[in-house]
Amino acid sequence: MGTVERKEREKESRKESIIDAAQKVFFEKGLLTATMDDIAEHAELAKGTLYLYYRSKEDLYLAVMMRGLVLLRGMFEEVIAQHYSTVRTLAELTNTFVRFFEHHRNYFRMFHFFNTPQFHKQVSEEMMTACDRCNESLWSLATGVLERGRAEGRIRTELRPIEIVIVLWTSASSLMMRIDSQGELFRQKLTVDLEHTLRVSNILLLESVMTDAGKKELSELQS
Amino acid sequence: MGTVERKEREKESRKESIIDAAQKVFFEKGLLTATMDDIAEHAELAKGTLYLYYRSKEDLYLAVMMRGLVLLRGMFEEVIAQHYSTVRTLAELTNTFVRFFEHHRNYFRMFHFFNTPQFHKQVSEEMMTACDRCNESLWSLATGVLERGRAEGRIRTELRPIEIVIVLWTSASSLMMRIDSQGELFRQKLTVDLEHTLRVSNILLLESVMTDAGKKELSELQS
DNA sequence: TGTAGTTTATGACCAACGGTCATTTCATTG
């Protein structure tokens, strides 16, 4: 009598196929322009059915965004699995984040709304904590590396590892967000290449949290 | 026959009083929750009248936001007028930005939407360029200081002054934005004091764009 | 296989809201 289990599986796969549809629509139109009717049509379901599986449009949006977080975490894990030196690992993690931005921009864009104040109110408690957990597990990969670097005397101690992650992540994200939305404007009106700004800024930030030993190793890596 | 001039003045003051009403409502409810009916009521006008003066809700929002930009620019100008040394001026500008965040948080919050991709589409061309100009004039205050610092050999040359401004501004803003929306969460769940993170991160960033001479002067200022 | 009972799906419907426009009100002018 595996009926219950089968139902469970079916429910799960239905949820997934709804996310598939939502992803297509959100990627194409963004949060504000996408409509639930639109998603329902892509999912070949009635609108009401969507609400049996997700509490709100925003919940659905976050469900898609979490796929991006999981993807990025996988990329981070791959880097760490290479067992580079601490300093090199940090540099590679930074580059990986930039690569994620370049290759999976649709997912990256979704991260922005997670920081929008008004956005949170539309989201269910469960989905919010699920996202928080996912985000935390991502950051903890980096804090792990930083702790090792601290023990090795490569990382300065003014900031805790978690604080360093926050600074690096926040600063890189917001610069990439700006590239995404205003990159062309900056290039044309101010002749600024924000991609260049991003690369240099990442290096400067990394340097700024490293001891002299760390800086030395980092600069050797650049060449 | 100053009729035309008087009409012009009246129109201007009507626009201002609409912004007054909009400001009250936006401060209280934010962009998404605030409604045009709400603003109309506060302005003691019919909703249709608002649209005689502003093209859209978003235009109105930006009109309020620009007050914040102007206010901040004034604060920056005051700092510069003190004629501190270049390094000290930069440090003071950074602190001023943080102070603006602390004392005028309602304005600061509005800055966020300016970077939201979907947001731009609802905004009229004129309002957009007006904001751009305002923002530019703000940033150019800082680039001016940085250029002087460069000439004095206090500022590194890997990044152009405008790029440095972008990095400092973007990174500080996004950290403050996070403090605003998730500060308590971080304090409770990760025991992280993001205000502390912000202060240190600002110093690290400043250091990272300075030459040794600049760094020396900066560290003397801290004590 | 038939039927009672339960789960899942549906789409007409609702309320809220941004924005419009025909109509009215007000001010200016000669």
Next chain:
DNA sequence: CAATGAAATGACCGTTGGTCATAAACTACA
């Protein structure tokens, strides 16, 4: 005091997120 033009109004519209009474599909058991 009309005549003319500008400014203000609010009923109205289309869109959209979300709901819920009803229907369809599926399960379980006799």
